[in-house]
Amino acid sequence: MPDNNNLIDPSELSKMMRSAEENFEELSSERMDDYDNLIKRIILIEKMHKYGSSGLEKKFKEIEDELESFINKEAN
Amino acid sequence: MNLIKLKTNNWRNFYGEHELIFSNEEDKHVTLIHGQNGTGKTTMINAIKWCLYSTTPDFDDEIKMDGINNVEIAHWDTWNSKIENGKTIKTTPHDKESVFSVELRFEHDGIEYRATREAHQKDMRGKAIAPGKDNFSLFKKNKLGDSKLIDEPQSAISRILPGELSDYFLFSGETVGKILDSSADSGNGYKNAVRDILGFTLSDIALKDLDQILVKNTKKKNSLIQADKLTTDAGDKLISLNDDKDFIDGQISDFRKELRDYDKALESIIKEIAETGHEQEKILGDQLRIKEKARDDEITRRKGFVNEKIDLIEKYGFSIFGAFLKKEVQPLKKAKFDGKLPAGVIDTFIEDLLAKHKCICSRDLLEKTTEYNNVKALLDTANTSVIDNRLTKAFTATSYLTGNANKFISNLERISNQLDKSESLISSYTNTCEDLEEKLLSFGNIDVDTLLANKKKLKDSSERKREEIATKTIILNRTKADIAVIEKDIQKIQTNNPQLEMRLSMERVIKIAKKRLMVNQERYEKTARRNITKTVHTNMMEYSHNEFTANVDSNFHVNLTVTGTETIAAGAGKGTEMLSKLSFITSLISHSKLRKNAESSWAAPGTIAPFVIDAPFSEMDEDYQKSTLKFLPDQSHQLVIFLSNGQWREHYEEVIGDFIGKRYYYKNHIKPGGNLTQSKLPINGKEYEVEVDDWDKAHFGTTIVEIN
Numbered sequence: 001m002p003d004n005n006n007l008i009d010p011s012e013l014s015k016m017m018r019s020a021e022e023n024f025e026e027l028s029s030e031r032m033d034d035y036d037n038l039i040k041r042i043i044l045i046e047k048m049h050k051y052g053s054s055g056l057e058k059k060f061k062e063i064e065d066e067l068e069s070f071i072n073k074e075a076n
Numbered sequence: 077m078n079l080i081k082l083k084t085n086n087w088r089n090f091y092g093e094h095e096l097i098f099s100n101e102e103d104k105h106v107t108l109i110h111g112q113n114g115t116g117k118t119t120m121i122n123a124i125k126w127c128l129y130s131t132t133p134d135f136d137d138e139i140k141m142d143g144i145n146n147v148e149i150a151h152w153d154t155w156n157s158k159i160e161n162g163k164t165i166k167t168t169p170h171d172k173e174s175v176f177s178v179e180l181r182f183e184h185d186g187i188e189y190r191a192t193r194e195a196h197q198k199d200m201r202g203k204a205i206a207p208g209k210d211n212f213s214l215f216k217k218n219k220l221g222d223s224k225l226i227d228e229p230q231s232a233i234s235r236i237l238p239g240e241l242s243d244y245f246l247f248s249g250e251t252v253g254k255i256l257d258s259s260a261d262s263g264n265g266y267k268n269a270v271r272d273i274l275g276f277t278l279s280d281i282a283l284k285d286l287d288q289i290l291v292k293n294t295k296k297k298n299s300l301i302q303a304d305k306l307t308t309d310a311g312d313k314l315i316s317l318n319d320d321k322d323f324i325d326g327q328i329s330d331f332r333k334e335l336r337d338y339d340k341a342l343e344s345i346i347k348e349i350a351e352t353g354h355e356q357e358k359i360l361g362d363q364l365r366i367k368e369k370a371r372d373d374e375i376t377r378r379k380g381f382v383n384e385k386i387d388l389i390e391k392y393g394f395s396i397f398g399a400f401l402k403k404e405v406q407p408l409k410k411a412k413f414d415g416k417l418p419a420g421v422i423d424t425f426i427e428d429l430l431a432k433h434k435c436i437c438s439r440d441l442l443e444k445t446t447e448y449n450n451v452k453a454l455l456d457t458a459n460t461s462v463i464d465n466r467l468t469k470a471f472t473a474t475s476y477l478t479g480n481a482n483k484f485i486s487n488l489e490r491i492s493n494q495l496d497k498s499e500s501l502i503s504s505y506t507n508t509c510e511d512l513e514e515k516l517l518s519f520g521n522i523d524v525d526t527l528l529a530n531k532k533k534l535k536d537s538s539e540r541k542r543e544e545i546a547t548k549t550i551i552l553n554r555t556k557a558d559i560a561v562i563e564k565d566i567q568k569i570q571t572n573n574p575q576l577e578m579r580l581s582m583e584r585v586i587k588i589a590k591k592r593l594m595v596n597q598e599r600y601e602k603t604a605r606r607n608i609t610k611t612v613h614t615n616m617m618e619y620s621h622n623e624f625t626a627n628v629d630s631n632f633h634v635n636l637t638v639t640g641t642e643t644i645a646a647g648a649g650k651g652t653e654m655l656s657k658l659s660f661i662t663s664l665i666s667h668s669k670l671r672k673n674a675e676s677s678w679a680a681p682g683t684i685a686p687f688v689i690d691a692p693f694s695e696m697d698e699d700y701q702k703s704t705l706k707f708l709p710d711q712s713h714q715l716v717i718f719l720s721n722g723q724w725r726e727h728y729e730e731v732i733g734d735f736i737g738k739r740y741y742y743k744n745h746i747k748p749g750g751n752l753t754q755s756k757l758p759i760n761g762k763e764y765e766v767e768v769d770d771w772d773k774a775h776f777g778t779t780i781v782e783i784n
C-alpha cells in the first residue's frame with residue numbers, strides 16, 4: 001500500500017533497496033587499482049589508435065579483448 | 077611540442093629566404109621579436125599556421141589591381157612594389173610561376189620533425205590558395221639523424237597539435253579576447269578545447285567507446301537470452317524493461333539537455349541583468365530615495381523655521397510697535413492733559429513772559445525784582461513731578477523696548493542661521509538628487525522588469541525540469557532494479573552458458589570502469605579548475621589596478637567580480653579583461669605542463685605547445701604591459717613574443733631580460749630617397765635602426781636581424 005503522506009509504496013522501496021544492495025559493488029582499494037590499470041590499458045589503446053589510425057572496429061576489438069582478459073583474470 | 081626554426085621563402089613582405097631560430101633553453105625559453113607596426117609580426121604567426129594547417133590567414137584586402145587579387149607572394153622578381161606609410165604595397169605582377177614556402181622545424185615527444193608547405197602564386201584564388209594546390213611534407217628524424225617522410229602528414233600534425241587547439245597557442249593579442257568571448261556561445265567547443273589541453277581527450281574517447289561496446293554487448297546478451305528457451309520469458313521481460321530503461325534514459329537525457337539550455341539561458345540573463353547595471357541602478361535608486369527623503373525632511377524643517385520667524389516677528393513686532401507703545405503713549409494723549417499746560421508749553425510761556433517783562437496779571441516783570449524772580453522760579457518748579465514721572469516711564473519703556481529688541485535680534489539671528497543651514501542642506505540634497513537622477517538616466521530605458529520576469533520564468537522552468545528529472549530518475553531506478561532482479565534470475569539459470577556469462581560480466585565491468593573513469597575525470601577537472609582559478613586570481617590580485625576576484629566557472633569561463641561582492645566587474649576595462657584572459661590561457665598551459673610529467677592511470681598528457689603571441693599589449697597600459705611580461709615567461713612552456721616597437725619600454729628589460737634566449741628585430745627597407753621615419757629601437761643601451769633606405773634586390777621589404 002502506498003504511504004499516503006509520501007506516496008511511496010514501502011514494499012516497492014524495500015524491493016529497490018534489496019536490489020540495490022545486491023548489485024552494489026564496493027570497490028576495495030585493491031580492486032580500484034585493478035580497474036585503474038584496466039582503464040590505463042584502454043587509454044593506451046586509444047592513444048595508439050589516435051597516433052596511428054587503423055579502424056574503429058579494430059580498436060573496439062582490442063578494448064573488448066582487454067575487458068575479457070580482465071574478466072578472466074578476475075574469475076581466477 | 078617545441079618550435080626549433082621557422083624558415084620562409086618569399087612569404088609576403090619577407091622577400092627571399094628568412095629564418096627565425098627559437099630559443100629552447102630551459103631558463104631562457106623566451107624568443108622576443110621586435111617589429112614596427114605593419115612590418116610583418118602577425119605575418120610570421122600566419123606562416124606557422126599556414127605551414128601546419130594550410131589555413132589561409134586574413135590577408136589585407138586592400139589591393140586588387142589589373143584584375144589580380146592580393147596574394148601572399150610578393151617577390152622582387154615578380155612584383156613591382158611601392159612603400160606607403162611604411163607599408164609595402166604590391167602593384168603589378170610579372171611572373172606567376174614563383175613559389176613561396178614555409179618550413180617549420182619542431183620537436184615533439186623527443187622526436188624532431190620538419191614540416192614544409194609550398195605553393196605557386198598561379199594557384200592563388202582570391203585570398204586563398206586553390207584547394208589541393210599546396211604541397212605539404214612532414215619528415216621525422218630518426219636516432220641516426222636521417223629524415224623519414226611521413227605518409228599522412230596532415231593527420232600526424234593533427235595528432236601532435238590539433239588545428240582546433242592551435243588558436244589557443246598561436247594567436248595575436250587582439251584575437252585572445254575574441255576566442256574566449258565567442259566561447260561563451262559556442263556550445264561545448266571551447267570547453268572541449270580546454271579539456272583537450274588538460275589531457276581529457278583520450279579518456280573522453282574511451283568513455284564513448286565503452287558506451288558503444290556496452291550497447292553492442294547488451295544486444296549480444298539479449299540475443300543469447302532470447303535464444304535460450306528456458307529464459308525466453310524472463311528474456312522478453314528483460315528486453316522490454318531494457319527498452320523502457322533506454323526510453324527513460326533518453327527522456328532524462330533530453331530533460332537534462334533542456335535543463336542545461338534553461339541554465340545557460342538563466343546564466344545569460346543574469347549576466348545581461350548585471351550588465352544593464354540593474355544592481356548599480358538599484359543602489360543609486362535607493363541612494364536617491366534616501367537623499368530625496370532627507371531633502372523633504374529638511375524642507376519641512378525649514379518651514380518650521382520660517383513659521384518660528386513669523387511668530388517671532390508677530391510676537392516682538394506687536395510688542396515693540398503695538399501694545400507697549402499704545403500703552404505708554406496713552407498718558408501723552410491730549411485728553412489726559414485737557415485744561416493743563418504741558419511742561420514744555422509752560423517753559424515757553426514763562427520764558428515769553430520774562431522776555432516781554434509783562435506778567436499775565438499786567439504787572440511789570442522787571443529784572444531783579446521780586447515779581448520777576450518769582451515768575452522765573454516757576455521754570456524750575458513747574459510740573460517737575462509730571463516730567464519726572466514721564467521720564468521714568470520713558471526710560472522703563474526704552475529699557476523694555478531694548479530688552480525685547482535684543483531678544484528679538486538674538487532669536488532672529490538664531491533662526492536666520494538655522495534657515496541658512498537648512499537652505500544650504502536643501503540645495504546640497506537637491507544637487508545630489510539631480511546627479512543621481514542623471515546617473516540613473518544614463519542606464520537608459522532597458523526593460524529590467526521584463527528581464528527579471530524572464531529570469532523568474534526560466535528559474536521556474538528550470539525547477540520544474542529538475543523535478544521531472546528527479547521523478548524520471550526514480551522510475552529509472554525502479555526499472556533498473558527490476559532489470560537487476562531479472563538478470564540475477566537469468567544468471568542463476570544460465571550459469572551453464574559461458575557466452576552469456578561473459579556478456580553479463582562484460583556489462584558489469586564496463587559499468588564499473590566507466591564510473592571509475594568518470595569519478596577520476598570529475599576529480600581532476602575540479603582540481604584543474606581550482607588551480608587555474610588560483611593562478612588567475614593571484615595574477616589579478618598582484619597585477620590588476622583594482623581589486624578583482626577571478627573565478628573560473630564550470631565551463632572554464634573566466635569571470636571577474638569586484639572583490640568582496642558578487643558584482644560582475646563589467647566596467648573592469650579592456651586592459652584588465654585582457655590581463656585576465658592571457659592569465660587564464662597561460663595558467664591553463666602551465667597546469668597542463670605540470671601534469672605532463674605526472675604519472676596518471678587514466679589520462680593522457682595534455683596538449684603542450686609553445687605560446688606564440690603577437691601584440692599581447694593591445695588595450696593595456698604600461699603597468700599591465702610590464703605585469704604581462706612578468707607572468708608570461710613564468711607560466712609558459714616556450715614563449716615567442718612578437719612585440720611592437722612602439723610598445724617596448726627599456727625598463728621592461730628588468731622583468732623579461734633574464735628569460736630571453738633569442739632576440740630579433742625587423743628592419744624595414746624602403747626605396748632610396750623614401751620618407752624615413754628615423755625611428756630607432758633602444759635595447760640595453762644600444763639603438764637599432766629599424767628602417768633604412770637601401771632598397772635593392774638584396775634588401776627588400778622586411779628583413780630579420782638577430783640581436784646578440
